Amino acid sequence: MKKTGLVDSIRHIGIYGVGLLGGSLGMALKEVCPDMRITGIGRSMERLEEARRMGAIDSCTCDPAHIDPLLDALVICTPVRQVTEHLRQSLPSLKPNALVTDVGSTKALIVEHCEQAANGKARFVGSHPIAGSHKTGVRASSKDLYKKKVCIVTQTDHTCPEAFAAVSDLWKIVGMRVVRMSPTLHDRLTARSSHLPHLVAAALCHVVYNMGQEVQSVLGNGFRDSTRIAAGDPGMWLDISMDNQREILASIESLLFVLQNVRHWIEAEDEKALIHFLEQAQAWKKTT
Secondary structure, eight states: OOOHHHHHTOEEEEEEEEOOOHHHHHHHHHHOOOEEEEEEEEEEHHHHHHHHHTOOOSEEEOTTOSSSEEEEEEOSOGGGGGGHHHHEEEEEGEEEEEEEEEEOSSOOOHHHHHHHHHHEEEEEEEEEOOOSSSSGGEEEEEEEETTTEEEEEEETOOOOOHHHHHHHHHHHTTTTTEEEEEEHHHHHHHHIIIIHHHHOOOOHHHHTTTTTTGGGGGOOOHHHHHHGGGGGOOHHHHHHHHHHHHHHHHHHHHHHHHHHHHHHHHHEEEHHHHHHHHHHHHHHHTOO
């Protein structure tokens, strides 16, 4: 996608948290906007310097409140329960009405709290680029991570239309397809499509682990495929589970209801119901 005037107005952008997502965003922006200055923000100067050597950022700091020159835009790529605090820390380094977004996998609480924290000093628009990996750290970064992937950009009654358009364009220029969605609908859908599957994968690992060492000899591709995502960062998934608690609990109840039906069909030797259940799942999966 060609750059727009909205993106051209971003001369200096900050990336708070230069790990997999932040590092990949920096690399992608450098490819399409080589004149854009990118400042990396984080806790470890050693890791920030590694990101600079890799070409993900131009400069770096561990002090988000004292960035010079001031930032036109900020993308917060830190764990979901830290996003609001990192916005507050960064406010002194933002130009008036600067653009701020995030990459969090939950949206309702983040958007609510960040809109309050911005308080007219910045324009916050929540984002969720669905382009992660079970790998972590800037060394896993890739300039192509976001290409041909979907990014959810949220809109509320408080969202500035120009800010929404600018955030959408920012993700489009790195190759993403933008979908507009409310924060609450986002959390309802991702609880079922992402958060529950991770917890189920972790649960499967516990079920098999409790069988002891003998089970190792029969772990095939089915188990590996079903549990791959359980290798993700536990701390990140703890934050997601607590931040989207209500929707995740509702999704667990839905899963338990389905599993209770499956258990009943097996106990009752109801082959007709069970094959219908399996065929429905197979048919739906072939369309996704």
